[in-house]
Amino acid sequence: MSDSNLKQILADGAWRQNTGLVVLLGLCPLLAVTNTLVNGLALGLATMATLMLSNLSVSAMRGLLRPEIRIPAFVLIIASVVTVIELLMHAFFYDLFRVLGIFIPLIVTNCAIIGRAEAFASRNRPLPSLVDGFATGLGFCITLVLLGALRELIGQGTLLSGAEMLFGDWGQYLKLTIIPDHPGFLLAMLPPGAFLSLALLIAARNAWQAKKTVLPSPSTTTLLRDADEV
């Protein structure tokens, strides 16, 4: 696998096939936890770690996995990885674990993960699969962070509030109050605000893409179709 191929995988995962903005998979956690930047970042990182580990495991076992049992096998692998991450968060990032709560185990149901296992990892060698997991996770994480930042800014006028949950005590100094004495804009914090913000982000991305008018290469359209079927 040459370097340019890995670059291609990175660009596909993080931008051209961005899980949140283009493929629109895994919207449940995306919409539910992105009321602050830190929550988005934390769930993004957890999802990224899951994607990398599950892609790596699936790819390593791809010679053994027979088609008729591949889906249950993927589910087993992904569920194990997520539970490990959940236990580690519970032990080491307890405050964050309390905030994200149910959405950590729900990473299992993020169809983007099984989508990548099926569409990419089960057909490629471990290194590219790992890179693909990283790239897809990065794309998802960036979307979560942007969405969280947008909603936090509009909803409560701050950025990075609650950073101490992720980075330890010094994190509380990271909090930026952009709009002092913000009365709080409830719509941005509630689920409808999540949909509206996501729509804005998708629109912004489409506008950017239209300006560049770069047609997706044939290989990415195939991948997109595969992902849609899952």
Place this chain on the structure above:
Amino acid sequence: MSQPRHSVIRSSILLGVIALLGTALLAGVNELTHERIIEQEKRRVLQQLNEIVPTALYNNDLLADKIEINDPAFFRHSAAVTVYRARMNNQPVAVMMMVTAPDGYNGDIRLLTGISANGTVYGVRVISHRETPGLGDPIDIEKSDWILGFNQSSLENPDNDDWAVKKDGGQFDQFTGATISPRAVVRAVHNSLRYFAANRQMLFETPIETEDQNE
């Protein structure tokens, strides 16, 4: 005919092996994190208790000195009430009751109510709730100071009739657009005070239940 059956068996074994590997991995990680998770949860509870009764006021092992009360009729909730007792040189200082208010807008609100030995409120904190963000959630100390309004209150201060939100003729504020959440909290705090008044001796003198370390 034997070919597909052979394949089914092989697939099942393979899936079984994957499940086994996953289980082994989880058992291992669980073993590694188990202690730390318990420790973290204890630290969290202690932190919440200390927010109400500061460490300077007691010198017993707060987390261990606890009892459970089952009185669903009185507390209007089937959940047992955990009571932590703070003592200074074996003299009673305060109890902290983990009560559940059943009548929040979105279900249960769990509260920690600290009551001093002479029956005044040390402080109240909402431990968990699902009230509407922006409407009912100012009961949470992270959102507003409302909950501090209970400090120093007791059964006599305010009077029995004033133990209600203003809308119901009492003296506690409700929030704009939300009466149900503060009403539930006021009731639960009042109830805790009444329970304490009626059972003060029992609350302090019931010996610690033998720790069941079955976790």
